[in-house]
Amino acid sequence: MPAPSTAPRIAGRLWLDFVNTDDEHHGRRTEHLRDFGAWARWLHEAGVLDLERTQGLERRAQEQPMGAQAALVDARRVRNALRTLAERGATQERARDAAVAEINRILERSSGTRRLEAGAHGFARTFRTGGDVFGGLLLAVVESAADALVAGEVARVKRCGAAGCARVYLDETRNHSRRWCTMADCGNRAKAARHRARQQARPAPRPAPTPPRSRPSSPASRRRGP
Numbered sequence: 458m459p460a461p462s463t464a465p466r467i468a469g470r471l472w473l474d475f476v477n478t479d480d481e482h483h484g485r486r487t488e489h490l491r492d493f494g495a496w497a498r499w500l501h502e503a504g505v506l507d508l509e510r511t512q513g514l515e516r517r518a519q520e521q522p523m524g525a526q527a528a529l530v531d532a533r534r535v536r537n538a539l540r541t542l543a544e545r546g547a548t549q550e551r552a553r554d555a556a557v558a559e560i561n562r563i564l565e566r567s568s569g570t571r572r573l574e575a576g577a578h579g580f581a582r583t584f585r586t587g588g589d590v591f592g593g594l595l596l597a598v599v600e601s602a603a604d605a606l607v608a609g610e611v612a613r614v615k616r617c618g619a620a621g622c623a624r625v626y627l628d629e630t631r632n633h634s635r636r637w638c639t640m641a642d643c644g645n646r647a648k649a650a651r652h653r654a655r656q657q658a659r660p661a662p663r664p665a666p667t668p669p670r671s672r673p674s675s676p677a678s679r680r681r682g683p
């Protein structure tokens with residue numbers, strides 16, 4: 458089994474974790490969906506695909522590389538639209554409309570069977586695609602985004618406040634105070650940067666006060682006297 462995905466899972470919603478698979482963190486860009494297998498494994502780790510289906514898909518991808526590549530390209534296209542929704546959907550109607558068009562494009566073409574299945578971690582809704590083997594892979598992601606729009610949640614989606622970090626997340630704090638993708642990482646770095654800035658802004662130490670004029674001269678200078 459290949460190494461597990463290192464994509465961040467900090468967003469609180471599937472669609473936002475999906476957006477973060479195009480990751481910019483500490484100023485470095487990482488594509489976590491670098492090939493179809495990486496995407497299938499990401500879906501598996503997110504709980505969207507069971508192991509059997511994931512392995513089946515990876516085999517099919519080897520048999521049909523063009524179909525798998527086209528599905529991956531489509532996934533990245535949807536991801537771009539969802540990033541725009543995450544970053545500007547609360548304020549820009551155009552960003553929202555473009556995302557809704559992409560969401561509907563995926564919903565409309567997905568045919569298959571919905572099921573409810575009992576698993577090791579409780580019940581999960583699953584979807585077995587009919588027809589195109591790679592079709593429907595985006596369904597859980599776009600449904601998560603659709604749920605966010607229905608619930609009016611998009612206004613609470615934020616982008617990490619750290620420079621060089623493009624991770625988005627749902628701010629679920631009661632007073633809407635979450636500022637970082639993770640406190641342990643970007644939050645602490647920002648705190649350290651603020652501390653350094655304060656140190657640098659601090660005025661240089663004042664020179665030692667000159668002795669008052671009335672003070673008697675030192676024994677050394679007195680000895681030099683007449």
Ligand SMILES: [Zn+2]
Nearest residue numbers: 617622638643
């Ligand atoms: Zn961050």
